[in-house]
Amino acid sequence: MSNPLVDMQKPDVIFCIGTNMTECHPVAATGLKKAVARGAKLIVADPRRIGLADISDLYLPLRVGSDTALLLGMAHVIAREGLINDEFIKNRTTGFDEFFEHISEWTPEWAEEITGVPAKDIEKAAIWYGATNKGAIYYTLGITEHICGVENVQSLCNLALMTGNIGREGTGINPMRGQNNIQGAGDSGALPNNYPGFQAVTDPEHQAKFKAAYGREVDLEKGITKVTALELCGDSIHAMLIDGENTLLSDPDREHCEHALRSLEHLVVIDIFLTETAELADVVLPATAWGETDGVCANTERRVQRLRAAVPPSGEAKPDWWIIGQIAQRLGFKGFDYDAPEPIFNELCELSPIYAGLDWERIDKGTTDILNNQWPVPHKGHPGTPRLHEETFANGRGIFSNVHYRDPAETISNDFPVWLTTGRRLQSYHTRTQTGRSQGIDYLLSEESLEVNPTDIEKWNLTNGEWCKMSSARGSITIKVKATNRSPRGTVFASFSFADVPVNLLTGSGYDPVTHTAELKVCPVRLEPL
Template identity: 45%
Template sequence: MTNSIADIQQADTIFVTGSNTTESHPVIGAQLKRSVRNGSKLIVADPREIPLAAEADVFLKIKPGTSIALHNAMMNVILEEKLQDETYIRENTDNFDELAESLKKYTPEYSAEICGVDADKIREAARLYAGVDKAAILYCMGITQHVNGTETVMSLSNLALITGNIGKPGSGVNPLRGQNNVQGACDMGALPNVFTGYQPVGNPGALEKFEKAWGVTLSDKAGLTVTETFKAIEEDRVKMLYIFGENPMISDPDTHHAEHALQKTFLVVQDLFLTETAELADVVLPAASFAEKDGTFVNTERRVQRVRKAVKPPGEAKPDWVVFMDLMNRLGYEKKYNDAEEIFEEIRKVTPQYAGITYDRIKGRGIQWPCPTTDHPGTPVLHIGKPARGAGLLKPVEFVESGELGDEEYPLVMTTGRILYQYHTRTMTGKTEGINNMAPEVYVEVNPELAAAKGIEDGAMVKITSRRGFVTMKAKVTDRVEKGVLFVPFHWESGANVLTNGEVLDQYCKIPGLKVTGVNLEKMA
């Protein structure tokens, strides 16, 4: 997040897009609802009528995968009605003229046809966002899990920049992280192209620094993303896979392909429980949970926080860092750490954003990076004064329809997401009786008009087919989705990700288009 969670309370307008916030991020969702009840205006854009839609001043029930057209149309209105921040654009952005030219065709009427919403609602949303002093954008995987996800984020950045909604409280472009330490994992270089603190592996200066710190020779070549790795296994370019804290048998696209790859490689899984992925492993390493170890987590607002051991790990389970250290030493790199704090001290030395953060300083609420020195208070809001690169780059992006759509054999579009009562791949929530009573099984949401046309009643078993395979589940007939759209929560095995496409990826970050899948639907006998 460029801003802080508490900033939601300061926003005059909040634009939530691609995020079912109250179900996927209920703590932030509660703050969001409080802000709206205290006077903030709310715009919600989503293919489903999520609970937050009832709180919205403007709800845009867009077709899956059409966010770029919507954002471009909002900017078209802003420029036509001269609602942009001319001073901010002149002093803090590059490439405005090219962006403005690219937006001319995206009139509300043009984009309304693409998005399946009313043109006047697009105008209303644009005015609500641009006509106030402070407007915040909140988004999640409904924006990023598309083959043009990176460009969709660029379009949100454009929207914030042309209205001057960067670098001040109550504004910003704020991705909501999906799990408790996703931000921390990325910060620590758990990405294929960077070291800690997003220092590129191809940067000679960064490479030299880490080689000196660790006393080894390092590769300057970027590695593979998760989705690329499965393809590389099939092509015999990857022989061994080490997975920890992840369950790709449920969360990855095209489950049958993922399973085949996992069975082909030598697989090591390090996790709390014997997940669907761990059941395929050659070696399982039992890991300690958050309550069974010391360390730090970093939350969605970049806040580095202490985690303290409350109970002993069961059986042979160990903290992740102990498992990694033991394995590292057995592989010939001799290095011993006494505790998690000693590792954090090493992190500080090689990561500029963390240099001023110490265990002593984060005893209480934690500190938001960047924090370059020990007398620095941390950074609640990024890009104050000027964008970090000196001038914010306005990047024209065009709407392109997903290749999954337009096939007569698969005329419907399936989108996926989370629900309140289950979490991610149910590794933990699936073991809780009360939660399973509330949400016991996978289902598909079907519009009443589509259900009637296919003779499907609420609770009936249906078959959903895509180019990858088929699944069967109960139908939930509801007008939360439009006639041509199905929604399937991804938490269960033999669910949504059996159908999704893992072949076509975002050209920049290699994310698959999990949110748009061409499917067919039929009632089972």
């Protein structure tokens, strides 16, 4: 996120796209509700009529997978109406002339044909965002879980750059993280192309730095993504360790995923419960849960926070860092003889420029300033950086991207005439590894259902509350039908949380070529009554 969460209350125009924030980030969404109550205009773009749409000033019900077309149409209108920030573009960006020429052909009428959103509404959204002095963009996995996820994000960046809505209070481009320490995982180097602190593994300077720090040779090439790793299971990959992820439920194309994991000679899973993935493992190592763990977390706004154990671990459970360190030592690696999380965090701070001003002592003391300790913290005594890009961009100038619209990997056909999109629900978290074991939560939501527009229920001979068979090119599942106007005609929705309704058995038609993020938000299906 370029801006802190407190800024959510400060924009005059808020553009939310591909984010069901009131269900997926309900606490953070209270800031957005306060902004709306104060009088801020809210624009919501989403295929479903989510809760945010109910409080919006303008709802754009675009077809699944058509985000890039919508954003190109908005960019066209902003340029056409002269709402660009000339001074910001001149002083802080590059490539605008080519971009200006590029977007001249992507009219709102063209975007309407692809997205289904009326051209007049695309124009209104663009003018509201382009004309304001404080416009903020919020998005989540509804933007990134597509084969064009990178282009979607670049398109959002284009809007912010051409209007100068970045680097100031109440503005910015703000992706809401999907899990509590996903940001911290990336910061720590859990990415195939970066060392800790987002330092590129292919940079000779970084290679020399980590070679000296670790006292051994380091890989000189990028690592592989999980998508590639699963493709290579049973071929060049014979063993795998999965830590804290229920891969079998959360990954697309479940049959492919299960086949890959069963192809391994040895599978190790570290988790706090015996998940569906752990049941396939040869060895399961019990980890400590959140309330049993000491450590540090970096949240969605880049704020680094101390975590303190509330209760002792159960049984033989151990912290993840201890388990991984023990495995490393048994494999013959030196430098993993940690006895507490403190030296691990201090090592991260010593090696990562964005953490250079932090250490365990500073984090352990805490702070009463909610805008403190947000990286980058480049040196000791630095308070942190609540807002990114205030004076300059990391690469010097913001770069305009000349993106093009492209269809999803699979589109509807006679065989599969219905759009399926997936997501999360307020009552159940992710794959229900934890929330599925709560009687209270199970009372609120005990089973998964397929959200279908009432008109489509009648058209497809389905029955509200009864079961149907839903099929894609990868397989079939049975799921209960639920009539709701939240789903537009021709599009259905289900979460991937329930093991007995494995929705991700159907998904997996394609991946973003840059990030290898699966296209979980778009899947053509066929529905049949049972």
